[in-house]
Each structure stands twice: as structure tokens, then as C-alpha cells.
Amino acid sequence: MGLYGAEMIRLRLAEAVDPSSSSSKVPTTTIRGFDESFHEQKYPLFMAEIRGIANGSGVDYDEILWLNLREEGRGCSDYTVPPAVGHNEDNRPSDWNRTFLAEVWIDGAFMVGYVYAGELPTGGFGWNTKIVATVDYVEPRDFLLRGGVGRNWVGRALLAAQSLEEALEIARVPHIAGHNYQIFNSTHFFVGEVARNLSVFFEAKGPVFKANEYDLLDIPQRIGPSTVHRTARALAQLGAPEDAKGILDVLWDERDVDGSGRYGIYCPTCTLCTALFDKKRVSIYVAKRLVYELGDWTRPTWFPAAAAANDSLLLVLLQEEGVVLRREEPHHWSQMAAVALVLVFFAAVVFFFVARAASMPGALRDYLFAASPTTRRAVVTLVPIREAPLEEEEEGEGVPN
Secondary structure (H helix, E strand, O other), rough: OOOOOOHHHHHHHHHHOOOOOOOOOOOOOHHOOOOHHHHHHHOOHHHHHHHHHHHHHHOOOOHOOOHHHHOOOOOEEEEOOOOOOEEEEEEEHHOOOOOEEEEEEOOOEEEEEEEEOOOOOOOOEEEEOOOOOEEEEEOEEOOOOOOOEEEHHHHHHOOOOOOHHHHHHHHHEEEEEEEEEEEEEEOOEEEEEOOOOOEOOOOEEOOOOEEOOOOOOOOOOOHHHHHHHHHHHHHHHHHHOHHHHHHHHHHHHOOOOOOOOOOOOOOOEEEEEEEEOOOOEEEEOOOEEEEEEEOOOOOOOOOOOOOOOOOOOOOOOOOOOOOOOEOOOOHHHHHHHHHHHHHHHHHHHHHHHHHHHHHOOOHHHHHHHHHOOOOOOEEEEEEEOOOOHHHHHHHOOOOOO
């Protein structure tokens, strides 16, 4: 992901530099309060992934770490109406063209995460074959720098959860700040809030709208005007949706409570995408246009060749702007048959070389049959979320809060 996203990472960093500063780099001194040793101890593989992003992109490790901590602040809106959940991913207009969807096989497990270039998946939404998770920014007044976990590390851990119970336990860890969570499988839907070392979760049986505020935990917090207006519009004026289509109607509403479009639930310049989970179907929309569809999130979208499952890196560009991508997943048996045919082919090739090995010069045989070290790598498919820039943001406008 570092190699693929290198240009996007550099653009994100360049846009974050203070124009009045004499330095061409972001102020990474802001990460000094980050408890790096704690994260190394708790999540060593995720810290290794951050170093891998730095190495692959050629960007300084401190700057990649800064990106992963910078996004402790975002917008977003969620509506849970079991068995459907909708999520608006809101952020700075400058993040257009800087995100993608990563489909990953790693350590024998499959996961999909929404990724901001330079960051761990996911600080927005994602799933594996067991659970789905979406997150929304909230802003407690106090932070837990020692012993608190960064949002991106929690999101990455959620993508590795192998049960709903494990995912809920992961989400309850003490946070540096805190977030709203929607965590669910195909039958149970949980909504919760975390603030530092406090947490509360409940199983949603009816409609639940969440923006960027704590309404379950009673703690000091900052609530922005966008959150106040979006919540009032969703709950007081639009009414509760009854199904997935109703969720989209709410999440795509652009009018404010006063009839203007200043604080609409959907922001044309800062809603980067909308993810809709309806039973087991996943649909992702950009600018209200369907760009990604998956029939069953409980099944991997594809299977790597057996020989590459734990020891290769695959980057595939799947979508261009304006292309509607619809996937029809084959049954597992047909996928396994395809893998078997590939294995038979390679076995025949190996047999051919082995049969001729005795007549090969020694150096050539050593080259062809030399053992290679095993390393922890992953098979990754990347789907760019958008390819066309939008208009510049108006002065005074930005990410909803």
C-alpha cells in the first residue's frame, strides 16, 4: 500500500504543511506525546505495517506515523436500521483522490478496509468474513496519551477479529480520544461509544442515527454545529427510515434544518463516499454513484493461488472514474477447481524441470531450485475510490463536526 499510494501520500503531506512555515515538512513534533512503545508492545505487527508503508512509499516513518495520528479528527454519519447499516465517510475536501479500498489476504485471512493513503486500514469502515465495522469521530475534551490506543490501530485490529464478541472486546480498549462504533455481523447489530477508558455498547433493535457526538456517555465534549444540524435534520425532520433505501435517502439529504444546504447530512465537497450494508450485500457510492458492489461480505471476493497465499504482493487497479463495478462471486467450489487446475499446471512444469535437472549445469540448478526465505507479506487488491477532483472548498467550510 505504501508503494501504490506513494504519490497520494506525498500530496496529503504537502497539503498539510503550513504555508507560512519555512519548513517543507509536516510538524511531526506533534507526535511526541504518542506512546509509541505501548503500541509496539500491544500491536507489533501493525507498527511493522506502518514501517512497511514508509519503506514502500519512500516517506519518513515519522510522517507516516503523523498521518495515522492526525486522523483522530474526522466527521461521518451512520444510520443503523437492522438488518441494514449506512455510513457517510466525511473528511476534508483535500482528501478527494487520496483514498482507496484494499482487499487483503494476510496471514491466511481475508479483510477489506477503506484506506486513507499512508494510513492503516481502517479509520472509516471495513469488514472481514466475520464482522463489519464503521466508525465516527467524536471529540472528548480530555485525552489518554499513556495507555490509550489510536483510532487507526483499533480499526486495524477490528479487521482481524474472528467473531463479533472479539470485535466488541477490541473496540472497548482505552482510546487516546474516542469514537462511535457500529459493529455487526449478519444477525446482531451493536452501536457504541468509547471515550478514553470509558465505553458503552448496546444491541440495536430499531433505527439509530449517529453523528459526531456522545449521547450515551456523559462526558465533557465539543459538539460542532454540523453535528447539531445533521442530527436535528435526521431525527426531527426526516423521520426514521424503514429499510436500506430509506437509509440512503437520509444519508444523501443535502438540506439543513433551516432549508439551506450549509450543514446537510450529505456534503457534496466532503462526503468522500457512502457505504451501505444491506443484509450481506455491500454497496459503495461516490457522488451518489455506485462504484463497488459485493453480493456477500461473509465470503472472500477472491482467492489467491495456493503458492502465493502467504508469500506475495498483488496490486490490481479495478476501477476508473465513472465505471460501475458489479461483482458476481462464483461459488467456492468453482474457485477451488480453478486453483486446482493452476496447481496441476505448475506441478507439470516442476516435473519437467526436475526430470531435466540432472543434465543442467550446477549453477543453473542452484538458481532454479534455491530456497527463498519466508517473509510476512500479503496479497492485496486496491480499488481507488475516486479519480476526478472536485471544486475547491468554500472559505469557512470543511469536514463536518
